[in-house]
Amino acid sequence: MLKNHPEYVAAYYGVPAAGMALVFLDYRLSPREVALNLDDSAPTVLITELKYLETARRAMADVPSIRTLVCLDGPADGALSWADLLGDDVDPPAVDEHEPAWLIYTSGTTGRAKGAVLTHRNVVAAVMNSLISWEHDHDPGVALMPWPLCHIAGYGVPMAHLKGDVLVLLRRYDAVGFLEAVQTHRVRQTSVAPTMLAMLLRHPRFPEFDVSSLRRISYGSAPMPAAVLREAMAALPEVRFQTGFGMTELAGNVISHGSDDHVRALESDESLLTSVGKPQYLTAVRIVDPDGDDTPDDEVGELVIRGDQVCAGYWNRPDATAEATHGGWFHSGDLARRDSRGYYYIVDRKKDMILTGGENVYSREVEEVLHQHPDVAAAAVVGQPDExxxxxxxxxxEARDGHTVTSESVREFCRGHLAGYKIPRRVVVVPELPRTTSGKVGKPELRRLVAVQEEVVS
Structure with missing residues (x-):
């Protein structure tokens, strides 16, 4: 339970090498949520830092399996220091490739979080799949890791090391810290969430920093608004952009979209800006209908995946494992379509699709339009029950700084871009959208907000 530390990276390798599984804990969780995840995984060792020591102690009181507490940054009663763990070299035990290496809890957007079991083989397969499928510079360079290491984006750490890159860690993401790191360390490549990229571009101090060393930016975790991507490509003309699709249960990405396609999109085919690309080399990807049959081109269905990087299942959840893997394929819960050229597009999460008046409305389509509104900084669309x-x-x-957003202007703007049944019936303006550690908008929290604030919704 840490923010980003070099010792966290050491634990990425050292814990699995010792024949144990490393459980990633989101440091932003409440003590109750931490205790739930610890109670479920039943670890014997808990590694933390002074900032979260009290949360760790409260969690330990409820989780009898924990026998050892480690505190990185200072002496603490009843806790070992990191140095206490480092002794003479020992021969690591023999570890089967099908044993758990990482245990990462999903965000729990559909209820209690589930622990995705990633075996040694899963993690290695995901790293190798992306190394041979994504575009990379041939020579080692400097890579910046702005993601929290408790997120599956951390699979980029062994990718960087296998390429021989120097890895720069941000303790936590903030726009100025990111820009300072790029300037100081002459960072050549990095990976961001769409939210991170928008915050960088729109920060008033962005022009002050020398980011000329940047040559490649990968993005993912959440849909990238096409308007933000156009802005980024214009502001950083020397940077090659690429993206992909992945999730915790897949140990990384399984679809990727290269920089040449991004350039082609701006020059002649803007529809490619909303694509996540084509399947990577070491995974099989399909789009299926409710009966499990392949959908025709341009028809929406569920994205299913098969390959060595698909997780071994959910920890202590045979029911959820069986539901997600029926028919021999992992069912992602994402609605997608494929065009005639083989490019894939994520349309929505199944649980986020809105059914209004008998018509399907995909939230991402509406969000893409809203992001083009000149007064809107960020947008999310949810469904609200109606009799x-x-x-x-x-x-x-969210409104842009110094701008005002009104429901009338939003609806009028949408009329020129969307069918009538897709135009928002209600508009709520908030200071900031709720987001997870990885930058995803928390749709369940938004639905609760909309429900309790109905009387002030225009």
């Missing part, structure tokens, strides 16, 4: 329509389309928006 007449089934669900109403509700837009929750």
């Amino acid at each position: 007449v329509w089934g669900e109403l389309v509700v837009a929750v928006l």
Whole structure:
């Protein structure tokens, strides 16, 4: 339970090498949520830092399996220091490749978080799949890791090391810290969430920093608004952009979209800006209908995946494992389509699709339009139960600094871009959208917000 530390990287390798599984804990969780994840995984060792020591002690009181507490940054009663763990070299035990290496809890957006069991083989397969499928500079360079290491994006750490890159860690992401790191360490490549990229571009101090060393930016974790991507490509003309699709249960990415396609999108085919690309070399990907049959081109279905990097299942959840892997394929819960050229597009999460008046509304399509509104900094769309329509389309928006957003201007803007039933019936303006550690918008929290604030929704 740490922010980003060099010791966290050591634990990435050292814990699995010792024949144990490393459980990633989101440091932003409440003590109750931490205790739930620890109670479920039943670890024997808990590694933390002074900032979270009290949370760790409270969690330990409820989790009898924990016998050892380690505190990185200072002496603490009843806790070992990191140095206490470092002794003489020992021969590591023989570890089967199908044993758990990492245990990462999903965000729990559909209820209690589930622990995805990633074996040694899963992690290695994911790293190798991306190394041979993504574009990379041939010579080692400097890579910046702005993601929290408790997120699956951390699989980029062994990727960077296998390429021989120097890895720069941000303790936690903030726009100025990111820009300072790029300037100081002459960072050549990095990976960001769309939210991170938008915060960089729109920060008032962005022009002050020398980011000329940057040559490649990968992005993912959440849909990238096309408007933000266009802005980034214009502001950073020397940077090659690429993206992909992945999730915790897949130990990394399984679809990727290269920089040449990004350039082609700006020059002649803007539809490619919303694509996640084509399947990587070491995974099989399909889009299926409710009966499990392949969908025709341009028809929406569920994305399913098969390959060595698919997790071994959910910890202590045979029911959830069986549901996610029926038919021999991992069912992602993402709605997607494939065009005639083989490019894939993520349309929505199944649970986020809105059914209004008998019509399907995919939230990402509406969000793409809202992000083009000149007064909108960020947008998310959710459904709100309604006795007449089934669900109403509700837009929750952040305004740009110094701008005002009104429901009338939003609806008027949407009329020129969306069918009438897709236009938000309600508009809520908030100071900041709720986001997870990885930068994803918390849709369940938004639905709760919309429900309790209905009386002030315009």
